[in-house]
Amino acid sequence: MTATISFRARQACTIARVELRRAFFSKRSFWVYLLALFPAAVFIGHGIEAKIDRQRWSAKGFTPAALFDGIKQGETEEAVRSRLGMPVSDQKWEHWRRVLREGSGKGSEPRVWEEKREQRRRLSYFDGRRRADLWFKNGVLHEKNIRPLLNFEEDRQVFAGLFQYFYLRLAIFFGCLGIFMNLFRGDMLDKTLHFWFLAPIRREVLLLGKYLAGLVAAVVIFTGGALLCYAAMLWPHDPGEVQVYWQASGLSHAFWYGAAAALGCVGYGSVFLAAGLLLRNPIVPAATLLLWEAINGFLPAALQKVSVLYYLQSLCPIPAPVDNSARAIFRMLLSPAEPASGFWAVTGLLALTALVLVVAARASRRIEISYSTE
């Protein structure tokens, strides 16, 4: 029988179907789920805390926003309390600090350290949406901090940072390492790779089938994890505010975050599948690739394009926040290179993936069964 493309595609699907079980339920890579779900857990925790706070403070009554907006620094505790009434939270404590007392200036009298005691107090008020923390020092207001209990804009920024700094750089990176390197290496370690080699299949088809299995698992786990995290970020916020955002750009943002996660699996998956064929120790390719991705910002423009992260960051709808007070070297490490357009980012990533898979396919023809050396 002459093998046709459709026949080979059916073979690849059969392999993928069998390998899906390993990709999803391998004991060796169970930690992948923890990586994928960690950000969602963070946002769910944040949302639960905010909801509990809102419920607890709402039960104690609201203070009109205009009242605490009008409070000025330098006002006394009594004045504030008489205008705003009972706070939702009242904390008092004493603060000790050491201060250097200068000498009198008459020659030998030395400078001495002495302890100063301050009465500190924090009164918190809530207007149903924002909380006002009023900080008193020795009975006088010295700082006022008014902020929404939940800050949608801030949460979106946090999500953008978490997604780019943790999810793309670490979670998907190491998750794909766990899933894709296990596809061939796992068979080698389990001494079952010969099962595939003794079937009438081209090695390239075997590689494709395994890649498809890993890809489906990784996309379900990580795109699912990203969208779950996104939903968890939106969940505690005011439904009206969320609806406005969703209709304006929320849906598009969700799509591009999901796409970036899925394409991350496509790109890193191909790299780690190839690494699993060429190398025995996963630490070597992981460390090398991690370093390569980290120094991407320092590389010439042409080399920057040989990076999965370069394309993924270009797809993210919101630039990740960068702390301007951080050292320049850290800012360079964290900042993406000049981003590519969405089209070129997707095309570039797919081209890079295809190139890596071609290299992997060539390597797959030379694999031998050598269980005794594992």
Added chain:
Amino acid sequence: MTTAEVIFDDVSKFYGEVLGVNRVSLRIPPGITSLVGPNGSGKTTLMNLLTGLILPDRGSISVLGVSPRDPETMMRFTGYATQYDAAPRWATGFEFIATGLLLFGYSRAEAEEKAWKALEWVSMTEAAHRKVAAYSKGMRQRVRLAQAIAHNPQVLVLDEPLNGLDPLVRAETIALFRAWAAEGRHVILSSHVLQEVDVISDQVILIANGMIVAEGEIRGVREEIHDHPSQFVIRCREASRIAALLFNEDHVTEIKLNDDRQGMLVLTKDREQFARALSRIALAGNLIDGVVPADENVDALYEYLIGGGR
């Protein structure tokens, strides 16, 4: 398929510094061929090379005209029951075989039918739906055999196929090999049990230290060994007289009379002359009940060519 033989042409394989096989050239015709040699001699290496699980460092291999580097074509007509004991954790015996058959392009119904038939051949239908990982060693051996034969291959390669089989299944399996060989297929197997090899093989390949020591039909190989006298057992009534007559022959080196004086073991350097001498003695009126070669078996060949240490 351009040729009906399995051909190794100057094949060498090294595992780093360690020799696997060295400059092996073989032509294996259809029938049952046994690879015989001590542990580490290169039997499994030869089988793995033949099936493409490993690649030669030098030389080429052709299985009925197809290179093992083309598994898509070669594995359609080749089955290999390896010694690797592991099976995918997910699989029951039935799934293990049926999934493999799906890759041949059979429909699910066809694959399941063939899988069931293969399991029937090895008497494994009762355990078909249990996980392979939970099978005993003998059951795993049988299921590997079933997987190798499920697609009805033209070339069947079997690494120690009779290990772990109970006597009944062993006899059935040998009968199956014979039936397949009678159909003009290749059955290439390795075994440590030389008596079994002796009984079932059409030809043997003796291998030691990665090199082929001898190959061919057992009798032909024996005739090529001139260093060791040929041994014959003669059954007769007047053993002492016939022994005395034979002892006059130059080619006879040793005669051992049986305790019952009803026969003897004769060692001769020349089989042809021995046959002629025996004819003369019989024609002279000495009654000879039977003559059988005592060392035309794999055991003797092994002893002569490879030595002890198996």
